[in-house]
Amino acid sequence: MNKKPRVLSFSGVSGGGKTTTIKHLIHQLDHAQALYFDDYEFENCPDICEWVEAGADYNAWVLSPLITDIQLLLKDESLDYIVLDYPFAYLNDAVKDLIDVTFYIDTPLDIAMARRILRNEQEHGMSELQSDLHNxxxxxRAAYLEMEKTVKTNSDVVLQGEWPTVLIVDRIIDELRKRSV
Structure with missing residues (x-):
């Protein structure tokens, strides 16, 4: 029997809770593998701010390494889920047909920024704080607003990013149950 894993995509602004949610979700799902967009190096990837200023063409991103990994995992019959920390929902034509369900974690920008500051402070100390805030x-900010305008509206399920992670994961699991019937 050729069983194909379901591909779940999670988007949201930086600091929105995607990685934390995915790590918790993976522990709740049987036979799941996560892929994280930030773990990849894409050739000729655009500068995010310049890309937004030029009109945010989602197909300008050549995502070959990620696509290759998704395609390999789709052949793994031991998996039930492939969980993507992936910023574009269905907006990149090369990836959209690989995704079964997209989730957008809708986190207010002030909460996302506070989380980024706390995360970056742990990783780099306070030295980069002024530079990050200035940038x-x-x-x-335009990149954050682009996500809200286009990626959020192209997602199947919008989750409240200010909710505790356990509630977000419960909502995801409920949604997956509804969709598997």
Missing amino acids: YLIRG
Whole structure:
């Protein structure tokens, strides 16, 4: 019997809770594998701010390494789920047909920024805080707003990012049960 894993995609702004949610979800799902967009290096990938300023063509991103890994995992009959930390929902033509369900974690920008500051402070200390905040105000905020305008509206399920992770994961599992009937 050729059983194909279901591909779940999670999008949201940086600091929105995608990675935390996916890590918790993987422990709740049987036979699941996660792939994280930030673990990949894509050739000729655009600068995010310049990309947004130029009109945010989602097909400008050549995502071959990620696509290759998804295709390999789709052949793994021991998997039930492939969970993607992936920012574009259905908007990249090369990836959209590989995805079964897209989730958007809708986190208010102030909460997302606070989480980013706390995360970056743990990783780099406070030295980069001013630079990060300056970049956000000058250029980065447009990328956050682009996500809300296009990716959120192209997602199947919108989750409240200010909810505790356990509630978000419960909502995802409920949604998967509804969709498997």
